[in-house]
Amino acid sequence: MRIIAGTARSLPLKTIEGLETRPTTDKIKETLFNMLQNDVPGCYFLDLFAGSGQIGLEAISRGALYAVFIENNRKAAKCIEDNIAFTKFTKESRLLTTDVISGISNLEGKYTFDIIFMDPPYRQGLEEDVLRFLSKSSVLKPDTMIIVEASLDTDFSYLDELGFSVIKFKKYKTNMHVFIQQKRV
Template identity: 35%
Template sequence: MRVISGSARGRTLKAVPGMGTRPTTDKVKEALFSMIGPYFDGGAVLDLFAGTGGLGIEALSRGMDKAVFVDLEYKSIEVVRSNLKAAGLEDKAEVYKNDAERALKALAKREAAFDLVFLDPPYRLKHVDKLMETMDSLKLLKPEATIVVEYDSSFEYPDSFGPFKEVRKAKYGEAAVSVYNYEQQESSPVQEPGKEE
């Protein structure tokens, strides 16, 4: 595994020991970034099921300003820190050991907001759409944010729900990638009682 492009191009990334983490292959990563970028002019990225941190690190290498990495496993957190150091990007990153939903609530308290979100949970988890709805309700997404979901290709997420609209989808063997655009709803003005339009 390596950083494919940008400022940290060619840097080798460690994998998480054991079989619990399934890192995105370089081939899928390259295809994914050609769908959403491939390069960025600043912005904030959230890598919520970070694993090795490979997706968030690639986004930083390609021009994002800062990244937040979250994972529940100690081993993953150690590997993310090590990979950030290897890529020379640790000064642009925050790394937290936390459960996804608790992490979102903690980020909301800090009034964080993201331009790009990676959701690549273990394939047994099938609730990414609920996490996206939570991000919307907690105001964690900037208007027109991009959310990238990687999941088991035998599973289907809806094309659109709430303010989320799928704009790209691709399958690579047992992996599927859906790219959603966050179309923030305009809140309708409240009419004062007794006044006619």
């Protein structure tokens, strides 16, 4: 696993051993960032269920001004901390070692984000819990792009009632990225 492009290009990143996290493959990460290439430079990026921190670090490497990582697994958080130090992105990042809802609550009134990426454990309904919380959160701007990495069978039928709509989605062999924004009034 490595940074694919930008100022930290080719730097290898740590990940924790075992099945506690599911790092996004380089190929899927590259496809994602190709889709976001015009949105990342100059943005504030929130990486939820951050794992190794590779998505947020890739965003900083590609020109994001700042990234906040939220991860409650202590081993994974240590890995993120090490990866931030190794890439020398300490001034451009902040790590919160807590559950996602508590982390977002902690950010209320302090930050707004242009892009929010989340890769929660599959088939636990966590993306719905987070999206319900975000629908009332001050960390969203009117045009914030929320990207959820999810299993192919994940149901997003509740988005309309939360005031969100799917802008686009990209399916892969075993998962997908769903791009979500608040509905325009």
